[in-house]
Amino acid sequence: MQPLIDNARSFGQRPEEFAELAEGQSPQVLFITCSDSRVVPALITGARPGELFELRTAGNIVPPHACAHPTAEAATIEYAVEVLGVRDIVVCGHSHCGAVGALVRGDDLTAVPAVRDWLAHATPRPAGAAEDPEVAEGVQSHVLTQLLRLRSYPCVARRLTEGRLALHAWYYEVHTGAVRAHRPQSDTFESL
Numbered sequence: 001m002q003p004l005i006d007n008a009r010s011f012g013q014r015p016e017e018f019a020e021l022a023e024g025q026s027p028q029v030l031f032i033t034c035s036d037s038r039v040v041p042a043l044i045t046g047a048r049p050g051e052l053f054e055l056r057t058a059g060n061i062v063p064p065h066a067c068a069h070p071t072a073e074a075a076t077i078e079y080a081v082e083v084l085g086v087r088d089i090v091v092c093g094h095s096h097c098g099a100v101g102a103l104v105r106g107d108d109l110t111a112v113p114a115v116r117d118w119l120a121h122a123t124p125r126p127a128g129a130a131e132d133p134e135v136a137e138g139v140q141s142h143v144l145t146q147l148l149r150l151r152s153y154p155c156v157a158r159r160l161t162e163g164r165l166a167l168h169a170w171y172y173e174v175h176t177g178a179v180r181a182h183r184p185q186s187d188t189f190e191s192l
Helices: 002-011 019-023 041-045 072-083 098-105 113-122 136-151 154-162
Strands: 029-034 052-057 088-094 166-172 179-183 188-191
Touching: 029 041, 029 072, 041 052, 052 072, 072 088, 072 154, 088 136, 098 113, 098 136, 136 154, 136 166, 136 179, 154 166
Parallel strands: 029 052, 029 088, 088 166
Antiparallel strands: 166 179, 179 188
16 A cells, blocks of 8 residues: 555645646546456556546446436436537456456355346346456457447437447457457457
8 A cells, every 4th residue: 555655645746737637627538447456547548637537337337227226327427428528438348357257157146245236237148158267258248238238328329319429349458458449340359
């Protein structure tokens, strides 16, 4: 923890670098990804403060829009689209994902009921080989399901129809740093 504290102390010593951020934000991209500590959106994209609006959830799950109660995820998506006017939404899954791996393998999650109930939002169960430690196929099919889920949000559907929003599916390889994007024409994930 001490190295993190030391960096936080020195980080606050450069206020001139951040002064204009106090005037507001206007990110062009909503980046939805997993809470996994190995996935760092700003590092992957090279984004500076104010350039990405991030939504991090276990397994980069986008819950159904029609949930019984509003969710923080739905509020974040709505705010990004309606208030900030983002032009792009990226859903980025990653290799070695514990959440998707648990779904692919059908792990017993009774010891972690909140995790089990959250992962229930990921239905249908992602395809993939249970023995694959990277769970590449499972993660990639899961990311595409989340894009479909995004399309059910009224604000997203409207902006897509108006041509003011684009959706992107990415797959990040933790073990190589490579990023692959889904190409609808070939229905494959290819290097950026």
